[in-house]
Amino acid sequence: MGDTTEFTWEQWFGVLLLAGVGVLILDVLRRLVVGDLGVSTFSTFLWRGLVDGLIIGLAAVGLSMTYSILRFANFSHGDLVTTGAFTGWTAAWLIGGAGVTGLGSRLLLNADGSTSARELNLHVYAEPVAIVAGLVIAAAATVLVALAIDKLVYKRMRDAGGIPLLIASVGVALALRYVIVFFYGERTRGIVRSSPSIDHSLLFWTDSLVVHELVMVVSAVSLMLGLHGLLQYTKLGTAMRAMADNKDLALITGIPTERVILATWVIGAGLTGVAGYLIVLEQETLNFNTGWFLLLLIFAAVILGGIGSIYGAIAGGLIIGLADNMMLVWISGDLTRVAAFLLMILIFIFRPQGLFGGVETA
Amino acid sequence: MLTVDGLDAGYGDLQVLHDIDLEVDSDEYVAIVGPNGAGKSTVMKSVFGLTTYMGGSVEFQSREISGRRPEEIITHSIGYVPQNDNVFPSLSVRENLEMGAYILDEVPEDALEDVFDRFPILRERQDQTAGSMSGGQQQMVAMGRALMLEPDLLLLDEPSAGLAPDLVSDMFDRVDAINDDGTAVLIVEQNAKETLGRCDRGYVLVGGENRYEDDGDALLGDEQVRRDFLGG
Numbered sequence: 001m002g003d004t005t006e007f008t009w010e011q012w013f014g015v016l017l018l019a020g021v022g023v024l025i026l027d028v029l030r031r032l033v034v035g036d037l038g039v040s041t042f043s044t045f046l047w048r049g050l051v052d053g054l055i056i057g058l059a060a061v062g063l064s065m066t067y068s069i070l071r072f073a074n075f076s077h078g079d080l081v082t083t084g085a086f087t088g089w090t091a092a093w094l095i096g097g098a099g100v101t102g103l104g105s106r107l108l109l110n111a112d113g114s115t116s117a118r119e120l121n122l123h124v125y126a127e128p129v130a131i132v133a134g135l136v137i138a139a140a141a142t143v144l145v146a147l148a149i150d151k152l153v154y155k156r157m158r159d160a161g162g163i164p165l166l167i168a169s170v171g172v173a174l175a176l177r178y179v180i181v182f183f184y185g186e187r188t189r190g191i192v193r194s195s196p197s198i199d200h201s202l203l204f205w206t207d208s209l210v211v212h213e214l215v216m217v218v219s220a221v222s223l224m225l226g227l228h229g230l231l232q233y234t235k236l237g238t239a240m241r242a243m244a245d246n247k248d249l250a251l252i253t254g255i256p257t258e259r260v261i262l263a264t265w266v267i268g269a270g271l272t273g274v275a276g277y278l279i280v281l282e283q284e285t286l287n288f289n290t291g292w293f294l295l296l297l298i299f300a301a302v303i304l305g306g307i308g309s310i311y312g313a314i315a316g317g318l319i320i321g322l323a324d325n326m327m328l329v330w331i332s333g334d335l336t337r338v339a340a341f342l343l344m345i346l347i348f349i350f351r352p353q354g355l356f357g358g359v360e361t362a
Numbered sequence: 363m364l365t366v367d368g369l370d371a372g373y374g375d376l377q378v379l380h381d382i383d384l385e386v387d388s389d390e391y392v393a394i395v396g397p398n399g400a401g402k403s404t405v406m407k408s409v410f411g412l413t414t415y416m417g418g419s420v421e422f423q424s425r426e427i428s429g430r431r432p433e434e435i436i437t438h439s440i441g442y443v444p445q446n447d448n449v450f451p452s453l454s455v456r457e458n459l460e461m462g463a464y465i466l467d468e469v470p471e472d473a474l475e476d477v478f479d480r481f482p483i484l485r486e487r488q489d490q491t492a493g494s495m496s497g498g499q500q501q502m503v504a505m506g507r508a509l510m511l512e513p514d515l516l517l518l519d520e521p522s523a524g525l526a527p528d529l530v531s532d533m534f535d536r537v538d539a540i541n542d543d544g545t546a547v548l549i550v551e552q553n554a555k556e557t558l559g560r561c562d563r564g565y566v567l568v569g570g571e572n573r574y575e576d577d578g579d580a581l582l583g584d585e586q587v588r589r590d591f592l593g594g
Contacts, residue, residue, distance in 0.1 A: 235464070238453065242461050245450040252410065252444065253507065254436040254465040 014350035028329060037329060045325045051213050051282065053321025054220040059275035059294060060301040060313035061227065062268035068244035068308035069264045070154065072165035076173035077272065077298065079180070081291030083145050084273025085280045086180055088138025089191050096122045096130025109286070110189050117190035117284070124211055124281075125196050135219070135277055142273025145176070146265045173292070181288050188287035191280050216278045223271060224314055231310065236263055244308060304344050306357025315355060320344070363388045363546060364409065364515055369418035369428070371408040377416055378404045379570045386515060386548050391541045393578060395554035396567035402550040403445060405567065406517050409548070410442045411435045423514070437465060441508035445519040445550075448504035451493025455484050458492050458503050462510030470510065477506040480539070498529040502536070509540070516540060518549040522556070534560055558582045 007015070031037035063077045086109065093106040101115040110116070124131050153168055195212035231237035243250040243260050251257055279294070280286045301320050305312020323340040331339060347355065366384040370377060378401045386392045394402045407413045409420055411432045420428040427435055432442075450458050459477055460469050478485035481502040487495065492503050501521055508516060518537065522530045534556055541547045551557040558564050558578040566574040566587055574587055581587050 235460075238457050238461065239464060242450045242453055242457075245452050246447055249444070249447060249450065250461075252412070252432045252436070252442055253461050254433050255461065256433070 010350045013346075017346055017350060024330075028326075031329065042329070045328055046322075047209075047213070049322035049325035050318070051217060051321070052324060053318035054217055054224075055275060055279055055282065055317075056294070056297050056301050056321055057314040057317025058220045058223060058278070059272055060298045060305075060317050061224070061310055062270075062272035062275070063298055064302050064305070064308055064310050064313040065240075065264050065268035067302070068310070069240065069247075069261055070158075070165070071247075072162045072169065073299075073307075075166060075169040075295070076149070076176055077169075078291035078293075078295030079173045079176040080142055080146060080269055080272045081276035081279070081294055081298075082180060082288060083176065083291075084138040084142040084276030085286050085290055086184055087141035087145075088134040088273065088277035089280055089286065090134075091137035091141075092122060092127070092130045092134030093120065093191075095133050096120065096127035108184055109191065111183075111185040111187065113187070113189075117193055121193050122191070123193040123195055124215055126193070131215075131281070135274060138273040138277035139270040140273075142276070143266050143269045146269030146272075147262070149176075150261075150265055177288055177292060184288065186288060188285055190284060191286045192284045194284065195281075212281050216282050219274065219278060223274065227267070227271070227310070230267070236260070240264060300341065300344055304347060304354055306354025309354070309356035312354055312356030363390075363423055364548070365419075365421045366405070366409065367419045367421070369405075369408060369420060370416040371404065371413045371418075372416060373404075373414055377570075378413075379408060381418070381571065382408075382567075383572055384565060386546050388514065388546055389541070389544055390563065391538075391547045391561045392549070393554075393557040393561040393564040394548070394550045394567055395552075395557060395564055395581075396573070398552075400567040401570040402567050403519050404570075406442070406519050406548065406550050409435075410440065410517060436511065439511070439514040440517065441511060441513035441515070442517040443501075443504045443508045443519060443521065445523055449492040449500050449507070452491055454489050455492055455495070455503055456488040459484070459488075459506050459510055462507035465511070470512075473510050473512050476512075477509055480509070480536070481506055497524050498526070498533065501525065501533060505536070505540070509545075513545065515546045515548065518547060520550055520552060522551060522553045530556065555582065 028037065028042065032039060032042060059077075059081055062080070063074060066072075066074050066077070090107065090109055093109060097106045097115075097120045100120055105112055105114045121127075122130065149172055153172055154165065157165055157168060192212070195210045197208040197210055198214070199208045231241060239250070239255045239260050240263065242253070242255060243257060247257065250260070276291055279290065297320055301316035302313050303316070304319060305314070305316030320340050323343050324336050327336040327339040351357070364384070364386040366382055369379055369382040369384075372378040382405060384392075384394075384405065394405055396402055404413055408415070409427075411427070411430050411434070415429040418428065419426060422438055422440065425438065427438060436442075450461065453461065459474060463470050463473065478488075483499060484502055484506055487499070492500060495503065505516075505518070505521070521537065522533055525533060530553065537547060537549065538560060549557060549561065558581050561578040564576065564578045564581045565572055566581065574581060574584070576584070
């Protein structure tokens, strides 16, 4: 950075921003010490921020991956989240609800309203096998759908440029969403029974820990670590980063670019499907707009982290999730999302390329 | 080893090269010089399958390779170092080199050692990202990557472009060394004097056509060539 005298105004702005965040952190500490803010309230906010942030981050990773390799903003990404949620939970209902209710209502996730989540009693203690099987199916089905779409649409326009691909992806988003509506209907339905809780306070100082949230956090963190290992320590991962760097050079180096694209869809869509599935595990309900409504937050995370950067997407998700929840210390719930997006805008003023943009990583 | 015969090539509908003849023997060091826009780089890209093939033949080690794709040509023992953007900036130096041998199942450790011996700075900085290195060092990474498959022919597109003046002759020394170790080199250069002084044979390309072909020193000595293309 050099001397303070050589700071550009953007850098000064960044310093101010960091100072502002620092003041807020100090204020939280003050409130904790004085007793204005209960330790358990504080850690609830923190935990909720972590839960939201990780799920947004996980969903954002897939978007960033396809961006970094294929160079277009995939607007159908939110509906891939929805695809994962519907397919995965259909599988979970088929397995977990066997004998409780009819095949038809399980196959269409209670589209006819003949049963309820309460009747199925689906939660992680009661039906662990069904829940895990659903997770795997969510990943597999989303991968298949993404590959089919790539073959039908995106592959034909591989070199068409970012804007035509973006427009095409908007069409894909609508098509995918209404295929889902065609089968499952528009109704919002309860999918999962309320989560059991762990009643001691080892982890974070909350009174109890929601098991489904814990499952979600553990799954998301393990998948992110797995992805990190793949990207950094395998030949495929290195090739993916190479291709994100420079597609033309990758081609003349002998990297099989179409195969890398295939792997990108498989991994990106798999993670996206799992994210959709886990969101439902946590929020317990599902409708055809679940992923679409999430897309704004996903894009915010991706752009905040630096579009195309996978680690940036995770960091961006965490910042959005944590800001959204921690702001409850100072302002009411209606305004926290405003605060989260305001923070995003402020960060852009001093780093328009995003936090991890132009630094490294795929 | 490489025989280009009556090659026509270009980009899309635009023909750039007209009836190009060119030869490189094993162990030879051949330069293509000429004014800007003469199609020097296009010759090299055409050998590597990166242009639109329009006629003629490109034969390498008695095998016709015209019209083949680069990912196939790379398996025929030809290495190519493009002029710009020739490293993966976010990958470490070592990863860049490993990517050079992507088509092999295992990283060839002896080829990697050879590259490190040839460019010791790369061994020293193998964990640094290529994008954080200087222009000259990036050029070494790019050459090293192309050498990982131990090619019989190395194509170098303007390796001295963008280098600080004091690094240029060092770079040419390294190309000499690669050639001395038995790799044929076909080089495209703006820096015609330096290149022609060092190479075995040179071609002067003008307007997408061969204009002169001779020993490097003979071309340097030719008054017509000097006056027209080498700036006196």
